[in-house]
Structures are given as structure tokens and as C-alpha cells.
Amino acid sequence: MDFSFTEEQELFRKSVREFCEKNLAPHAAGIDENGEIPRGVIKDMAGFGLFGITISEEYGGSGADITTAAIAAEEIARADISMATAVYYLVEAGWGYLFEKYGTEEAKREILPGVTKGDTFLGIASTEATGGSDIASTSTLMEKKNGKLILNGTKTYISGVQEAAKYGGGYVTIVKTDPGLGHKGLSFCYLPVKDQPGVTVNTLKQMGREGMSNGIINIKNAQIPEHYLIGEWNKGFYYAMEGFNCARTLVAAACLGAAEKALEAGIDFIKERNVFGSPLAKFQGLQFQLAENYIKLESARLLVHKAAWMLDEKRFSNQELNKAVAAAKLVAPTVAFDIIREVMMWHGAYGYTKEAGLERGLRGVMSYIVGAEGAQNIMRLIIARELLGKDYSS
Ligand SMILES: Cc1cc2nc3c(=O)[nH]c(=O)nc-3n(C[C@H](O)[C@H](O)[C@H](O)COP(=O)(O)OP(=O)(O)OC[C@H]3O[C@@H](n4cnc5c(N)ncnc54)[C@H](O)[C@@H]3O)c2cc1C
Structure with missing residues (x-):
């Protein structure tokens, strides 16, 4: 057993941290206030090799493994704890990985280089109004007609609709291809958004992650080429589970980054702030909270890094992977939320100000507690299903 990163991974972390502190952190407040990640930041991140990090070099990516992608997710979220930039990054890393694995060569050559260059956006479109948790109830229909799909x-509730509509790009989209077959009648395709006849978007105002849009994709007789089918017809459910395992691990890693940054800010603050003639850090009440938060963060870190490592090992069963990833995704956002909340309280009234920057972390991390990349009860159901066996699946 080895709990350390490789030398290469440590160097990578150091260089991403330096890059993000210089090129992303100074924009974090503006990203939240202006509701957009500046294109210059996106292009800089792409130039650094962060977009499509899991995508192979032949399509402009770096072909990194999930552990490396998770290190980058942590660092990006440290620099922008609102999660907006982390979301942009991680949906592309998680679902880009899936696109490359199962997409057709023609589609990959057409779409992936734009993503890795930071010109276009690649997201995931799974959720529908009937309940995002119940993927089998997907009702967006895809049919083959005259050589087209x-x-x-x-x-609905899709991240990045505005970015995709404005700058180009599209979605790895889950669709129903055989309504009689439940989850076995689902397929995956790539759905472009910008300039795609039959596709329009509306945005939904949200409580956080202001720099990244979220909204609805309306699809009416949209015709896409057959080579936009991802993988085999009616196998979409299985690809979705694979993509979610990847994306959920990166979500959990991003939450670690936000929590770590907040805790560090908290430590700095309580050492500096004098109340009752003494630094707050000398009061045992706060020391106990600090110790508890450290333990929570380290426990979450072990779950997240283990999930990433298991995905990279490529020798674990789907059941083992599902359980490990669900545990990481269940724990990390809640730990991050609890830590940011407590650190806000250490800051007193200042913690409640926008200037302190903690509240945008609280709002951002909440998106992962509510359900982005899978609701928390669904993580619990996955863990219970893998522990009890399919016969007891609820
Ligand atoms: C900020 C944000 C960004 C998002 N971005 C995307 C995106 O880019 N692409 C995309 O496809 N989706 C996206 N989503 C949607 C997300 O995937 C869904 O929110 C999630 O899958 C849950 O679906 P739902 O919101 O419809 O909740 P529902 O499925 O209606 O669930 C509601 C509640 O019931 C609980 N619940 C559901 N079923 C059970 C059960 N069987 N037992 C016990 N409890 C249960 C859930 O835990 C949840 O708390 C995003 C969501 C958010 C908040």
C-alpha cells in the first residue's frame, strides 16, 4: 500500500496550482459577479492542457488518467471555490473520456479538438423533468430515418447551455431508442447546440456557480448524422454508468479542493484575529472544530483518491467501482459544505460578506449536495445495492 502520489503527479499538482493561482484565482470573484468565465481564462486553461485532460493527444488532449484529472479538479476548485470553473473542466474531462472511448472516429476528429483547444464546450445532457435520478424514464426519443438520427x-438543469449556444459545442446526450425496453432501450449520442436546427436553449437562474450557465435544451425534430451515435444502439445506460463514475470522482475531487482552500483560509484567519485579548486560534473550542474538520477532510480525501485510483487500475468490477465512487461523491460535497460553513462562522460577520469569498463556495458546493452528477440518496442506493445484491435493489 502506498498513500503517496508519484513524483510526476506531485509536479503536476504544483504546476497546476501555480497556474491556477496566477491565472484563475484573481478572476474568481468576477466570475461569480459577472456570471461568466472570461474567454481569456478558458483559452489560458486550454493552453495549459486542462480541457479534455483525459482525451488523447491525437485529439489535442493529454490522455491523463483519472487520478491526474482529479488532482487538476482539486486545484481548479481551490482557485475558484464557486465551482463554476471546476464544472466547466470536469464535465469535459469526465464525459470527454466517455466520448473518446465509445464515439466514432469521424465524430471524435470533428468535435474533440475544439473542446481541447477551449473553443467549444462539451457537456452531459441526461436529466429530464420527470426526475434526473430515474434515467430509465428518459423520454427524449431518438429514431433512425433516411440515414439520419x-x-x-x-x-433540463443542464450545465453550460449558454456557453454551448454562444461559443459552440454540444452534449453527450442520453436518449430513448426503444421505449418498450426500460433502461435497456437507451442510447447515447452527441447533440450539437449552436446553429443546430431544432435545438434551442433557455437558462435557469440558480443560487450558485454563477459563472457557468444552467438550463433547458429544447429538441424538436433535430437531425444529426448517424456517426454522432456514441457506442452501440440501446447500450446507453451502461455507458452512462461508466461516465458518471468518472465525472462523480472529479466532482468529489473538486469539493476537496474547495474544502481545503476554505480550511486554510480559516486557519490563517483564526491565527490573526484577536478577540478577548487573544488570537481565536488559542481557544480550544475552535481548535476542536479545526481538528474535526481536518479529520473529515482527510477521510473524504482517502475515499476520493481511492475511487480515482480504482478507476485507473482497470481491474475492479463495476460493482466495486460503483460503490467506491458513490461513497466519494456522497461524502466529499457534504464535508466541503460543512467545512466552508464552519470557517464562515470563524470569520464572524466578515464571513458573511462577499469580500470574504466563502459564501460562493457554500453556494457552489450545495449544487453537488442537491444533485448535480447524481443526487445523494442515489449514491446511498448504489452503495446499498452493491452491499445487498441485486435481489434487494429498491
Ligand atoms: C447545479 C446543477 C447542475 C446540473 N447539471 C446537469 C448537467 O449538466 N446535465 C444533466 O444531465 N443534469 C444536470 N443536473 C441535474 C442532476 O443530474 C439532477 O439534479 C439529479 O440527477 C437529480 O435529479 P432531479 O433533480 O430531477 O431530482 P429527483 O430525481 O426528482 O430527486 C429528488 C430527490 O429525491 C431523492 N430521491 C430520488 N429517488 C429516490 C429514491 N429512490 N429513494 C430515495 N430518495 C430518492 C433524491 O436524492 C433527491 O433528493 C444538474 C443539477 C444541478 C443542481
Whole structure:
């Protein structure tokens, strides 16, 4: 057993941290206030090799493993704890990985280089109004007609709709291809957004992650080429589970980054702040909280890094992977939320100000508690299903 990163991974972390502190952190407050990640930041991140990090070099990526991608997710979220930039990064890393693994060569050559260059956006469109947790109930229909794929339906709460509509790009999209077959009648395709006849988007105002849009994709007789089918017809459910394992691990890693940054800010603050003639850090009440938060963070870190490592090992069963990833995704966002909340309280009234910057972390991390990349109860159901066996699946 070895709990350390490789020398290469440590160097990578150091260089991403330096890059993010210089090029991303100074924009973090503006990203939240202006509701957009500046294109210059996106291009800089792409130039550094962060977009499509898991995508192979032949499509402009770096072909990194999930552990390396998770290190980058942590560092990006440290620099922008609102999670907006982390979301942009991690959906591309998680779902880009899936696209490359199962997409057609023609589609990959057409779409992935734009993503890795930071010109276009690649997201995931799974959720529908009938309940994001119940993927089998997907009703967006895809049919084959005259050598084209025709799509009809609505996807909702989708991250990046505005970015995709404005700058180009699209979604790894889950669709129903055989309505009689439940989860076995689902497929995956790539759905472009910008300039795609039959596709329009609306945005939904949210409580956080202001720099990254979220909204609805309306799909009415959208025709896409057959080579936009990802993987085999009616196998979409299984690809979705694989993609979610990847994306959820990166979500959990991003939450670690935000929690770590907040805790460090808290430590600095309580050492500096004098109340009752003494630094707050000398009061045992706060020391106990600090120790508890450290333990929570380290426990979450072990779960997240183990999940990433297991995905990279490529020798664990789907059941083992599902359980490990669900545990990481269940724990890390809650730990991050609890730590940021407590650190806010250490800051007193200042913690409640925008200037302190902690509240945007609280709002951002909450998105992962509510359900982005899978609701928390669904993580619990996955863990219970893998522990009890399919016969007891609820
Ligand atoms: C900020 C944000 C960004 C998002 N971005 C995307 C995106 O880019 N692409 C995308 O496809 N989706 C996205 N989503 C949607 C997300 O995937 C869904 O929120 C999630 O899958 C849950 O679906 P739902 O919101 O419809 O909740 P529901 O499925 O309706 O669930 C509601 C509540 O019931 C609980 N619940 C559901 N079923 C059970 C059960 N069987 N037992 C016990 N409890 C249960 C859930 O835990 C949840 O708390 C995003 C969501 C958010 C908040």
C-alpha cells in the first residue's frame, strides 16, 4: 500500500496550482459577479492542457488518467471555490473520456479538438423533468430515418447551455431508442447546440456557480448524422454508468479542493484575529472544530483518491467501482459544505460578506449536495445495492 502520489503527479499538482493561482484565482470573484468565465481564462486553461485532460493527444488532449484529472479538479476548485470553473473542466474531462472511448472516429476528429483547444464546450445532457435520478424514464426519443438520427424531447438543469449556444459545442446526450425496453432501450449520442436546427436553449437562474450557465435544451425534430451515435444502439445506460463514475470522482475531487482552500483560509484567519485579548486560534473550542474538520477532510480525501485510483487500475468490477465512487461523491460535497460553513462562522460577520469569498463556495458546493452528477440518496442506493445484491435493489 502506498498513500503517496508519484513524483510526476506531485509536479503536476504544483504546476497546476501555480497556474491556477496566477491565472484563475484573481478572476474568481468576477466570475461569480459577472456570471461568466472570461474567454481569456478558458483559452489560458486550454493552453495549459486542462480541457479534455483525459482525451488523447491525437485529439489535442493529454490522455491523463483519472487520478491526474482529479488532482487538476482539486486545484481548479481551490482557485475558484464557486465551482463554476471546476464544472466547466470536469464535465469535459469526465464525459470527454466517455466520448473518446465509445464515439466514432469521424465524430471524435470533428468535435474533440475544439473542446481541447477551449473553443467549444462539451457537456452531459441526461436529466429530464420527470426526475434526473430515474434515467430509465428518459423520454427524449431518438429514431433512425433516411440515414439520419432524429431527436425529440427536452433536457433540463443542464450545465453550460449558454456557453454551448454562444461559443459552440454540444452534449453527450442520453436518449430513448426503444421505449418498450426500460433502461435497456437507451442510447447515447452527441447533440450539437449552436446553429443546430431544432435545438434551442433557455437558462435557469440558480443560487450558485454563477459563472457557468444552467438550463433547458429544447429538441424538436433535430437531425444529426448517424456517426454522432456514441457506442452501440440501446447500450446507453451502461455507458452512462461508466461516465458518471468518472465525472462523480472529479466532482468529489473538486469539493476537496474547495474544502481545503476554505480550511486554510480559516486557519490563517483564526491565527490573526484577536478577540478577548487573544488570537481565536488559542481557544480550544475552535481548535476542536479545526481538528474535526481536518479529520473529515482527510477521510473524504482517502475515499476520493481511492475511487480515482480504482478507476485507473482497470481491474475492479463495476460493482466495486460503483460503490467506491458513490461513497466519494456522497461524502466529499457534504464535508466541503460543512467545512466552508464552519470557517464562515470563524470569520464572524466578515464571513458573511462577499469580500470574504466563502459564501460562493457554500453556494457552489450545495449544487453537488442537491444533485448535480447524481443526487445523494442515489449514491446511498448504489452503495446499498452493491452491499445487498441485486435481489434487494429498491
Ligand atoms: C447545479 C446543477 C447542475 C446540473 N447539471 C446537469 C448537467 O449538466 N446535465 C444533466 O444531465 N443534469 C444536470 N443536473 C441535474 C442532476 O443530474 C439532477 O439534479 C439529479 O440527477 C437529480 O435529479 P432531479 O433533480 O430531477 O431530482 P429527483 O430525481 O426528482 O430527486 C429528488 C430527490 O429525491 C431523492 N430521491 C430520488 N429517488 C429516490 C429514491 N429512490 N429513494 C430515495 N430518495 C430518492 C433524491 O436524492 C433527491 O433528493 C444538474 C443539477 C444541478 C443542481
